[in-house]
Amino acid sequence: MSAVHHSASTPAYENKLEDALSFIQGGERFLVVSHVQPDGDAISSTLVIGWLLRQLGKEAVLINEGAVPVRLAYLDGAASISIYNEQESLAAYDRIIAVDCADFRRIGRVSDAFAEGAQLLNIDHHPTNDGFGSVNLIRTDAAATAEILYDLIVHAGVAFDREAATGVYTGLLTDTGGFRYANTNPSVMRIASQMLEHGVEGHWIADHLLERMTKSQLLLLQRGLNRLSFSDDNRIAWLYINKADMAETGAVGDDLEGLVNYARNVEGVEVGILFKETDNGDVKVSMRSAGVADVAAIAQAFGGGGHIRAAGCRLDGPIADAMTRLVKSVSEALES
Numbered sequence: 064m065s066a067v068h069h070s071a072s073t074p075a076y077e078n079k080l081e082d083a084l085s086f087i088q089g090g091e092r093f094l095v096v097s098h099v100q101p102d103g104d105a106i107s108s109t110l111v112i113g114w115l116l117r118q119l120g121k122e123a124v125l126i127n128e129g130a131v132p133v134r135l136a137y138l139d140g141a142a143s144i145s146i147y148n149e150q151e152s153l154a155a156y157d158r159i160i161a162v163d164c165a166d167f168r169r170i171g172r173v174s175d176a177f178a179e180g181a182q183l184l185n186i187d188h189h190p191t192n193d194g195f196g197s198v199n200l201i202r203t204d205a206a207a208t209a210e211i212l213y214d215l216i217v218h219a220g221v222a223f224d225r226e227a228a229t230g231v232y233t234g235l236l237t238d239t240g241g242f243r244y245a246n247t248n249p250s251v252m253r254i255a256s257q258m259l260e261h262g263v264e265g266h267w268i269a270d271h272l273l274e275r276m277t278k279s280q281l282l283l284l285q286r287g288l289n290r291l292s293f294s295d296d297n298r299i300a301w302l303y304i305n306k307a308d309m310a311e312t313g314a315v316g317d318d319l320e321g322l323v324n325y326a327r328n329v330e331g332v333e334v335g336i337l338f339k340e341t342d343n344g345d346v347k348v349s350m351r352s353a354g355v356a357d358v359a360a361i362a363q364a365f366g367g368g369g370h371i372r373a374a375g376c377r378l379d380g381p382i383a384d385a386m387t388r389l390v391k392s393v394s395e396a397l398e399s
Contacts, residue, residue, distance in 0.1 A: 076202065080218040083200040086184045087115075087160075092122040094156035094176060098169040099128045100316065103237025103272065106131055108162035108208040110140045111230040112186070115212070116160075118221045124156070128171035132317045134272060138233060139226040147173045157181045161196065163208040165189035165368040186211055191359055191368035206246040209234020213254050228261035233268060240324075241273045245354065245372065279314035280322075286312070287322055287337070293329075299393050300326040301336035303382055319349075327351035334358060334393050338386050346378045346385035356396045364392065 087093070095113055097105040109125050116123040125144040135141060155178035164170050164187060177183075185196025188205040205211050209231045216223065223231075235255055239247045242255070259265055276284075287302040294300075304319065312318075319339060327335025334356050337349040348365070350358040351373055358374040367376025378385040 076214075077218070079200050080215055082198050083184055083186065083215055084219055086158075086182070086198045087119060087121065090121065090158040090182075092156070093124070093158050093160050094173075095123055095125045095160045095162065096164070096170050096173045097127055097162050098164045099171040101127055101129050101131065101163075103132075103135060104207045104209055104234040105163040106135045106138065106141065106144070107230040107234035107237070108186070108212055109144060110138055111209060111212045111216075111227055111234070112160055112162055113140060113143070114227045114230065115216055115219065115221060119219065126153075126173050126176065128173050129316075132320075133315075134275075134317060134320075135233070137268075137271065138230060147171070147176075155179075155181075159183040160186065162186045162212070163188075165191050166193050167195040169368075186215075189359075189368060190370060191363055206244075206248070206251045207234040207238035209238070210251065210254060223258070223261050225262040228258040228263050229268075232258040232263045232265065233272075236265075236268060237272060241269060246370075277314075277318055279312045280318040280320070282312040283308060283314050283318050284322060284325065288325060291326060293332075294390065294394060297329075297331050298333040298397055299336070299390055300329050300332045300334075301338065301386065301390060302326055303338035303340070303386065305340040305382060306342060323349045323351050327353070333397055336389065336393070338382055338389070340380065340382045341377075344380045346380050346382050347375065348378060348385070348389055349373075349375045350393070356393060358393075361389075361392055361396055365389070 093116055095109055097109045113123040113125050126147050127144055128147045130146050131141050131144050153176040156176055157178040159177055159181050161170055182197045184198045186200045188202055188208050190203045192201050202211050213231050232255060235251055283304055286308050287304055291302045323335050323337035333353045335351045339347045341347055352358045357371045359369045359371055362369050362374035362376040365376040365378055369375055
């Protein structure tokens with residue numbers, strides 16, 4: 064096996080990589096799942112682990128409760144990720160690989176397809192991950208789950224091609240905010256550089272994912288900014304999007320991408336929050352922190368999770384009450 068060379072490479076981590084590889088080598092047919100409402104790292108990681116399974120002569124079935132975001136359709140194999148349909152009878156899978164899932168609940172209804180006593184490989188980078196797998200490959204200092212998959216591919220001695228490299232690069236780009244967040248370290252940049260050597264069109268991906276906006280997204284931003292609110296000390300800023308906004312602008316879930324950053328990016332703001340009213344009346348919350356507040360801990364208190372600087376959760380509605388409760392919790396965290 065090839066050794067992984069970066070600051071996180073320790074004998075204990077190498078053992079975890081070997082355990083993960085042994086899990087894969089010990090089966091023939093795998094169900095690969097990620098979290099509900101998948102983002103760039105979730106979709107990229109799903110496709111990259113599927114690619115690795117095929118390289119090792121295994122069969123991979125990729126299913127998610129949510130659809131692949133339209134903006135990620137350029138990834139090779141994106142159309143092969145099925146959307147879970149509870150009306151369809153699925154075979155019971157006894158060998159599962161979950162990627163980028165902070166906890167078992169985040170897998171969603173796809174878990175109905177797990178056979179009783181199924182063995183599960185849990186590959187993730189969230190600090191809030193509770194180690195729910197039979198085998199756990201968790202590296203909380205990794206910038207993205209895609210970075211851990213890079214390590215696993217290297218450990219397996221499998222050569223990268225453009226397809227796998229594009230997946231790894233996309234996962235890194237999206238979970239580092241375009242290589243701008245604090246998790247952008249020398250290891251991340253070395254991996255990104257290697258992926259570019261395999262033919263990844265980094266400039267096109269950056270423009271496509273970070274610069275382009277749909278008209279619906281712009282209209283949502285217009286409405287959200289019109290409601291931008293601040294705490295008395297200006298350390299918390301938040302905006303909200305309701306069901307009517309989504310309907311009247313023709314927006315889809317993808318169009319919410321990045322809106323929370325407009326609250327967070329105001330000078331002096333420590334925590335930016337986006338509240339989104341869902342179709343069933345509860346409220347989806349996205350939080351971004353400048354680093355003083357641990358928004359993962361705040362989200363976890365409400366049944367969510369994430370990272371110190373980026374996390375989310377769901378609250379019961381109505382939206383006005385949800386905003387009051389969450390802002391109060393953030394304010395208390397900043398005061399402590």
